[in-house]
Amino acid sequence: MKTLLRPLAAAVMSVALVGGLAAGASAQDNPKSYKIGAILAMSGKANWYGKVMSQAIEQAVDEINAAGGIDGVPLEAVIEDHKSGVAKEGVAAMNRLIDLHDVQAVLTSFSPPTLAIAPIADEKGIFLLNGGGVSSALIGASKYLFHNRSLASDLGRAAATRAHELGAKRMAQLAWKSDAGESVIKAVEPYWTGTLGGEIVATESMEVGATNIDTQMAKIRASKPDVLGLWLFSPDPGLAIKRAREFGMKMPIIGIEYNDQIAKLAGKYAAGYEYTSDYFTPAEGGWAKKFADGYEKRYGEQPEFYAANYYEGTYVIAELMRRAKAKGIPIKGDKLAELLRENPVFDSVYGGKMTFQDNGVAKKRVALFKVDDAGKGVFQHYIEVK
Template sequence: MKSGKLIGLIVVCVFMISISFSFTADAKEFKFGQILAMTGSGSWYGMTMERGTGIAIEEINAAGGVKGYNFSYVVEDHKSGLTTPAQNAFRKLTSIDKVSAILSSFSAPTLSIMSMAEQKKIIVFNGGASSPKLMNIPFLHNTRMLGDEILPFTLKYLWDKGYRTMATIYANQTAPISLNDAGKKYWESLGGKVVSEQMHETGATDFTSEASVIKAKNPDIILCPSTGLDVGYVIKAVRKMGIKAPICGTEHSGDMEKVTGDASEGYLFASEFFDVNSDDPWTKTFVAAFKKKFNEDPDFYAANYYELTYILKELVTRVVDKGGDPYDGSLLEKAIWDNPKFKSIYGGYMKFKENGTCEKPVVLFEIKGGKPMVIKKRSG
């Protein structure tokens, strides 16, 4: 009996000691959260974004961390754009993991957590979503160019080619709805006509009926501002119906061609231009590290989340230098405005604007041979 009590006492002591050690380790760890699309039709985005963050974390910790803090992250899943999982993830990250900063993606999940973020003073960065609704929200900073800034670039290109009528098909989600509105307004402001508009269910895979309606309207171009694999399924259905009109959008996920095969040839989309062949030394280092680890070039999503992790590093440095606690999100927010200029993985510097956006180089891509190729750069 006595030996039993002794063993019990030892177990309790070991448990207590291990807990105290873990708390000691946590005290010198800067943990932040990520709410990404890890499952569902947009899981490719989550995968590539997490890869970008992971490489940045490895580099930062290998260099000795930041002011005594090692970096780490916890990733949660919003299941490709759902708001309830995003809100649950936010509550978990802030109440259990006690993070002060979150990297988010997709418009609806990001928007759904922002009132809680403001209340709890959690700084949120978005490097993936593109809805114009993401502007002017306290504690939210976008390092991705928003859709209403880049969509006109694509539409103007097609307008200049002589196309005049447009059909649109878009998912019933925040970003596609607002992008469809922005695209439609811009097209009509040019003098063009929208002959058909169809909202589809997110995550659907058969769009042949919708394509049949588009075919009947015979538009010059088709705009599909949906996200993830939805775009691929739309393109596949449109081509399956024998429609040859150019298709443009705002997204291209790296796994889209698994759905479309060669049907995506000629698909047009504008986005930030992350040049993997850039001469910038930092870009070169990142591209080499990414290629070494994953045997492929990084895309701009991976670059954005890599860059965001370094922005967090800079913010933690500024806060700690002033004797502050980096687990206080309001201090991180304040630190941005000490100097809103940050080194950019795109080369040179990027500057946060007060409306929560930033400026990056934008180009127009066309899918050629199954790969996005730059066909036009935006001037100015």
Template structure:
């Protein structure tokens, strides 16, 4: 009801909407709450909601409670991203937004930059999201992950590599970084196949890959698409190692048993971690939501804690934490933050970050850490 009144008063041009209480600090989130990527929206919203619950239970930040306002970009619709940020910036007046997906983020970004709102992306990685003043990523750079996993299979004796990648800037960037890297190691790339976003039939590409007789197949793809690739590769008798840079329960559900032995490099969230914060996060998340968190949940959980740090920093210097610009200054001054993955995360000038990376292997339908890469 209150929202309706707010809506109507605002429609009538009766001016700004009063905040619920002076002590609430609103954070925005633009996530894939609906559509084919609803899985991501779910985990990416659960992470920060848990973090906020924890912070608020301890009395907030100096008595100031956090509140999350979630907007939906319908699994990557740019227009929805613009609608969402217009609402977040103008009505909710948030200084900080957790964002996801490259398209709606890029569509929303000019408005964020204009209003000096700080954005943090922990979801999909894309070269387009690098080098933007008000946009930071706490997701690891994909091309780096690709090199890590490529080196891993090379060490295990593979020389002929086949690649299948998603036809978008991120897939292409990984392809373009890994190919020379692989050739410098001394291997050859015997097949490079591309697939459409959201395809379900990969039989033709995989048949071509199979005919090239590679020692290993690298996939620069994500989510369900990855699941289909792994399953259909096994179904047409590709038996060599399959590796990649992503794994999600969604992809696992699609591939089922075919996913056994799949290896990937990714942000390091060890499900059996002995790190106290990591272990506590995994335990609390399981208790609250009844399933284990993936690293997306962890990234967005971490994002709220990074913000909490920034708010404290700004307050200490006597600034106003409601200013996205001051949050950004604080981030660039501090750079290094505690990471829920254990250790620290360090932000670079171009908006990327460095954090622990690991190689995982899927065993019994679950990822297990194989090696930690510094």
């Protein structure tokens, strides 16, 4: 009996402990701070994303607080983990954010956890802003869900446009076996074969984070494409570029993402890689430069696309909170969403303004970049998708 009681007692105690902490944390009517939640990939396969996103959020919060917070009330970020895209972890995190931290706005990432928390957001009226997940399935998942990132499908179509400019006819595509990769295939295929009159000669899939893609490359090479589309995300385009070039493939390679991680993996083969992206180079000056400098000072590395989106997202939420205070409405998620729809224009760290469309997606200009011999992405021109 003793053996049975001991773990039982431990369990009871732990529940009591959780209960006590929960009670303590939620007792705040007149807050000392406003809390923003973030549900990111803080552990697991994709923890690199969690790292850059959380770093950028913290930077934004510190900047906002240094400038006086939300009308004198400081902002606070609570970072939660969805273990690299596990739906149930996202739900647990969401419940924790709402219950223990009384959070009204949450920065989310990755499709499965975002899809799983969308119903909770609807029910509790929590404002959601996604700057990472790119699946088309996310659109309209919740009436309080917004995206400050171009959908991968738009980037993919822009990349196809560029391939067409280059005079390519036979496209091979290598995509992530995930909602993100597949949404690009779904968008590009009809556009390429229909509007642009091209031909798809190979469609290969790779596991997210797979290291061995020799089979895919062999099949792509055998299909004799004149352009290779990489519908992959960090860091996998790096490996794909390297392997394609090693395999002796000389055709243009075009993708939808590029950053330090990719550059490192691709090494010398990165030169000549072209990609479409909605991230402007900080060299343009202004807010982008200020952000990039601050980020580099804090973390010792260049910020990239994902950091920028979550940095920007934090500012969007802060701005909405300010608007609510100015109007004297309580800071509640559903009210924040209403305020956003009322006036969907915000400053963008990408330069100028961005506008949230009716479907909740912020429209940003898509540009073409080309990697130079030093491994840097160089702005070429904007791309208009036909």
